Amino acid sequence: MSKVVVLNHPLIDHKMTIIRDKNTGSKQFRESVSEIGGLITYEISRDFETVPKVVESPVCRVDGFELAKKIVIVPILRAGLGMVDGIHDMIPHAKIGHIGLYRDEETLQPHTYYAKFPTDIKESLVLVVDPMLATGGSASAAITILKDRGIYNIRYVGLVGTPEGIKKLQEDHPDVDIYLAALDSHLNEEGYIVPGLGDCGDRLFGTK
Ligand code: PRP
Ligand code: URA
Numbered sequence: 001m002s003k004v005v006v007l008n009h010p011l012i013d014h015k016m017t018i019i020r021d022k023n024t025g026s027k028q029f030r031e032s033v034s035e036i037g038g039l040i041t042y043e044i045s046r047d048f049e050t051v052p053k054v055v056e057s058p059v060c061r062v063d064g065f066e067l068a069k070k071i072v073i074v075p076i077l078r079a080g081l082g083m084v085d086g087i088h089d090m091i092p093h094a095k096i097g098h099i100g101l102y103r104d105e106e107t108l109q110p111h112t113y114y115a116k117f118p119t120d121i122k123e124s125l126v127l128v129v130d131p132m133l134a135t136g137g138s139a140s141a142a143i144t145i146l147k148d149r150g151i152y153n154i155r156y157v158g159l160v161g162t163p164e165g166i167k168k169l170q171e172d173h174p175d176v177d178i179y180l181a182a183l184d185s186h187l188n189e190e191g192y193i194v195p196g197l198g199d200c201g202d203r204l205f206g207t208k
Helices: 010-020 026-047 081-090 137-148 163-172 200-205
Strands: 004-006 050-056 061-067 070-077 098-103 110-116 124-129 154-161 177-183
Touching (some): 010 026, 010 154, 026 154, 026 200, 070 137, 081 154, 098 137, 110 137, 124 137, 137 163, 163 177
Parallel strands (some): 004 177, 070 098, 070 124, 124 154, 154 177
Antiparallel strands (some): 050 061, 098 110
């Protein structure tokens, strides 16, 4: 069974409260989503493997380290894009793939419209990024798209999750660890996370 990590950090909690506030404007919302993406990345990268690397400092030879695995960030469009800059600031050499999915507002079923990945993604650690893990349908479908292409070293990185979403993801992909900034109570009858932060894509991009 996969691991579920809800990150406990004062800065993450502070910024999560900003984005939950319906009175937060779009500029601060976008900036905070991105910054939380960076803070989460700092926390989840603690167990990234490193290999030795020797460099010459201006003074002498130094035994250092570099990350052992390439990293690919795969945001689920659209809302996942909001977290990418913050993650990329932490891991600037990471490559970026994209999966386009939207949730049918009535059936809540995910529909795929786009998928494009770097050529060396199979040898990389892949961070699937989407702020909202609601029913879990979109995250699960995105991970299935990757696995259908032979990509298996995957972690899910989100902002707000629900017990329903975690259950679905763990059932469908027991090998994919889940990292969240917050675990919320439940989904309402329209499929919104409670208390959540509303429609993340709409708040990021000013649609609606
Ligand atoms: C939102 C969100 C997730 C999905 C989560 O996307 O960004 O991708 O819903 O819901 P689920 O866990 O029930 O599948 P949405 O479909 O609103 O598309 P958007 O990002 O383009 O706004
Ligand atoms: N997608 C969102 O953007 N918000 C929710 O609460 C659920 C799904």
